[in-house]
Amino acid sequence: MVRMVYGMDKESQSLTYEQFVKEYTDAFNNMLRYKVNEVGSSWYSEKMAKLSDENPDHSERFDREVEEAHYGKPEVSSSWYGKLKTSNGGL
Numbered sequence: 001m002v003r004m005v006y007g008m009d010k011e012s013q014s015l016t017y018e019q020f021v022k023e024y025t026d027a028f029n030n031m032l033r034y035k036v037n038e039v040g041s042s043w044y045s046e047k048m049a050k051l052s053d054e055n056p057d058h059s060e061r062f063d064r065e066v067e068e069a070h071y072g073k074p075e076v077s078s079s080w081y082g083k084l085k086t087s088n089g090g091l
Helices: 017-031 039-054 056-071 078-087
Strands: 002-005 008-011
Touching: 017 039, 017 056, 039 056
Parallel strands: none
Antiparallel strands: 002 008
16 A cells, blocks of 8 residues: 655555654754745644654654753652652552
8 A cells, every 4th residue: 555645655654763753854954944934834844743643652752862862861760759659649
């Protein structure tokens, strides 16, 4: 089965993570070439949303990796988690 996605034929198989990252970052970079109220900006923004909707696992992983690259990995100690569980009535 072949489907049309943004004017390009794609196999119905889902994207690999690497393909997702390339398409998503290309759309993001292209979106930045336009002012917010220009058609190109919303077109690429919608493309990014569609990619995220169709590939939620890749989108979540990509967001996490970008945040970790920018802010560093969050450190959660087991003692903190234990306090959270008891203070909330045992999650």
